[in-house]
Amino acid sequence: AQSVTQPDIHITVSEGASLELRCNYSYGATPYLFWYVQSPGQGLQLLLKYFSGDTLVQGIKGFEAEFKRSQSSFNLRKPSVHWSDAAEYFCAVGSPGTASKLTFGTGTRLQVTL
């Protein structure tokens, strides 16, 4: 069974500082990997996804993530955080194929201090 671990429940960074949110997955083959962001009381917005190819994936809002098979990781990064990035971030893994179900991590809450 596939699973996702987000080790950090809560992270606080200063505006302008760099950010890295960790995500580790467990899956028997190469999974589909996603990062979503959720603002309070809102649905989820897709930041980026990895299916295959280049292991460094660029997303929206200046985010990127790198797939590292050897470490079973898909960490999310941003070089300079903005106050508006404060939100909950979810990593998810899906199995290749149509109508794949996603398994979500428990989320990391990002707080940005001014």
Next chain:
Amino acid sequence: GAVVSQHPSRVICKSGTSVKIECRSLDFQATTMFWYRQFPKQSLMLMATSNEGSKATYEQGVEKDKFLINHASLTLSTLTVTSAHPEDSSFYICSANSGSGTTDTQYFGPGTRLTVL
């Protein structure tokens, strides 16, 4: 593109009543939609997978008679919480699968906050 809407965004109802939540894919056809439940400060829990024109597939522990799902068209799925009780209060989120061969992506609706009094 790939916009998913949900209606209503918030609903408050009395215990024992039924509540219907709609999920629509606005600019694409979704053969598969998913319904999730999210408790405060927790992750999303998949409740069921809804396929157009067929019965929904429920996850273990989810009562199918309690949470009725209908996927009547390629752009609409509905979740009906029957005989709602306070423990059903939660944030319900749907997603629609924008599949193109094997490169599937789920796009999520804004969620529905259900409060049962």
